[in-house]
Amino acid sequence: xxxxxxxxxxxxxxxxxxxxxxxxxxxxxxxxxxxxxxxxxxxxxxxxxxxxxxxxxxxxxxxxxxxxxxxxxxxxxxxxxxxxxxxxxxxxxxxxxxxxxxxxxxxxxxxxxxxxxxxxxxxxxxxxxxxxxxxxxxxxxxxxxxxxxxxxxxxxxxxxxxxxxxxxxxxxxxxxxxxxxxxxxxxxxxxxxxxxxxxxxxxxxxxxxxxxxxxxxxxxxxxxxxxxxxxxxxxxxxxxxxxxxxxxxxxxxxxxxxxxxxxxxxxxxxxxxxxxxxxxxxxxxxxxxxxxxxxxxxxxxxxxxxxxxxxxxxxxxxxxxx
Amino acid sequence: xxxxxxxxxxxxxxxxxxxxxxxxxxxxxxxxxxxxxxxxxxxxxxxxxxxxxxxxxxxxxxxxxxxxxxxxxxxxxxxxxxxxxxxxxxxxxxxxxxxxxxxxxxxxxxxxxxxxxxxxxxxxxxxxxxxxxxxxxxxxxxxxxxxxxxxxxxxxxxxxxxxxxxxxxxxxxxxxxxxxxxxxxxxxxxxxxxxxxxxxxxxxxxxxxxxxxxxxxxxxxxxxxxxxxxxxxxxxxxxxxxxxxxxxxxxxxxxxxxxxxxxxxxxxxxxxxxxxxxxxxxxxxxxxxxxxxxxxxxxxxx
Numbered sequence: 001x002x003x004x005x006x007x008x009x010x011x012x013x014x015x016x017x018x019x020x021x022x023x024x025x026x027x028x029x030x031x032x033x034x035x036x037x038x039x040x041x042x043x044x045x046x047x048x049x050x051x052x053x054x055x056x057x058x059x060x061x062x063x064x065x066x067x068x069x070x071x072x073x074x075x076x077x078x079x080x081x082x083x084x085x086x087x088x089x090x091x092x093x094x095x096x097x098x099x100x101x102x103x104x105x106x107x108x109x110x111x112x113x114x115x116x117x118x119x120x121x122x123x124x125x126x127x128x129x130x131x132x133x134x135x136x137x138x139x140x141x142x143x144x145x146x147x148x149x150x151x152x153x154x155x156x157x158x159x160x161x162x163x164x165x166x167x168x169x170x171x172x173x174x175x176x177x178x179x180x181x182x183x184x185x186x187x188x189x190x191x192x193x194x195x196x197x198x199x200x201x202x203x204x205x206x207x208x209x210x211x212x213x214x215x216x217x218x219x220x221x222x223x224x225x226x227x228x229x230x231x232x233x234x235x236x237x238x239x240x241x242x243x244x245x246x247x248x249x250x251x252x253x254x255x256x257x258x259x260x261x262x263x264x265x266x267x268x269x270x271x272x273x274x275x276x277x278x279x280x281x282x283x284x285x286x287x288x289x290x291x292x293x294x295x296x297x298x299x300x301x302x303x304x305x306x307x308x309x310x311x312x313x314x315x316x317x318x319x320x321x322x
Numbered sequence: 323x324x325x326x327x328x329x330x331x332x333x334x335x336x337x338x339x340x341x342x343x344x345x346x347x348x349x350x351x352x353x354x355x356x357x358x359x360x361x362x363x364x365x366x367x368x369x370x371x372x373x374x375x376x377x378x379x380x381x382x383x384x385x386x387x388x389x390x391x392x393x394x395x396x397x398x399x400x401x402x403x404x405x406x407x408x409x410x411x412x413x414x415x416x417x418x419x420x421x422x423x424x425x426x427x428x429x430x431x432x433x434x435x436x437x438x439x440x441x442x443x444x445x446x447x448x449x450x451x452x453x454x455x456x457x458x459x460x461x462x463x464x465x466x467x468x469x470x471x472x473x474x475x476x477x478x479x480x481x482x483x484x485x486x487x488x489x490x491x492x493x494x495x496x497x498x499x500x501x502x503x504x505x506x507x508x509x510x511x512x513x514x515x516x517x518x519x520x521x522x523x524x525x526x527x528x529x530x531x532x533x534x535x536x537x538x539x540x541x542x543x544x545x546x547x548x549x550x551x552x553x554x555x556x557x558x559x560x561x562x563x564x565x566x567x568x569x570x571x572x573x574x575x576x577x578x579x580x581x582x583x584x585x586x587x588x589x590x591x592x593x594x595x596x597x598x599x600x601x602x603x604x605x606x607x608x609x610x611x612x613x614x615x616x617x618x619x620x621x622x623x624x
Contacts (some may be wrong), residue, residue, distance in 0.1 A: 056454070136610060
């Protein structure tokens, strides 16, 4: 992951005696033991640590707490009992058919989004990884959807994919009835394809950076050995960009669980009939709209655990391959 | 030593190749395929934006193929007036600006400090802070909306408030991660001489480290910008007052509710979408060169 963002160059180490920390005095050794070699780092890191504590760790804790209690939003200033209910909220979440449907939807999303993203972004990044005319133009145009607000691009996709929209005009008799976004079978695939379109530029850039880190000598050696284009792809390119591929799958899982704007605006509230609802959409619907934050928190906690487990799994798998 | 030099040179060559200079490929046939593939890609990526502009100028929505070209008789700016009347574009843009500005400021000041500390300073708790940063990058913000809503809106009464809008995004962890990665690449030895000369850590950071990672700062700022500018869910949750809603939220609500009554709802939505998309797109077109991974090695070797 680190080498994806930027290559780490090699520098020759300087002479040892130039290091200021070569010989610490007695008192220095004591502060080092207590605060580390650069105690000022604690000061530099403090605001961020506070931010994490207040707006990440505490909410995470609160979510767990709420999920084990009966909790609802009362009028301000009114104190209401919030009894401990054990795993009741979790049982409610796990037996809810809407939750099950949301997870099926995410599975559909992943099956479409991950392969499409990996293949298309690797293909376009490979094409970009050469001296070609208008290279900067191409790179920018691929990145434009990624930097644009979902709300804006969803606006256009609503127009394009509407029942009488241009896409159905082009397809003619092939257009599905009902149209894409209101079709039980097509709503979630439409969301998956929209998300692929929107985020592909990000992954193209990641693949491009990884490709540029693959030593040219490997390709030349392969060429000298008479390896075909396909063989070079399999033996040099794909292993060289494996980290990015792992990252794509990881981020796709996280994105899938977190879709909100898409089911809210693109498919009008996870429709039709919950067929494009995502877990976060359900959290919003149950927690805020229907005033069941306890149920929503339990769902959130389960998702956090799931996301972390999957991330760890993908991570371990990749480390074994490496 | 010679190996290091040649590796750095190879890096420099690949950086040079990334500039937009048409060069002759040894095998022209392969270059053709690349170009066709890239052109198809560009068309797929850019068409919705083109269609957004064309659609925003249509008097009546024309969804046939001929509607993809501007029709002289069907052009109007009326849709922009309509969306402005519905949302109050100026107010919404100011709200987006305050939200985005607050996040940028927080990330620029506090995020750089954290990134530098995580990369270059050895202090107690560094490992823990780094672990929490990774955890925060892993756990999506959206999963914490219920407790955040309880804390910020219910406990602190910061609903319909800029501070409440900014708080959960105040320091962008991705930016902190980028800062750390780039500060890591600056060799420690570079700082040590300054420290021997008695420069304090803040001076070392601002005078030596920051200038070396300036491209990373710009990259991180661009990334940080699109977060709040494009964010929908959180400001949507906490701003029920229209006068405080950022543009993305105001437009999202318009799409969800008002669109049914407008004479050409799609035209008005396209107009709003265009206004919302424009700043981010323009920024990225201007600064697209900073969206390359920077080989800091050449800068240090200078």
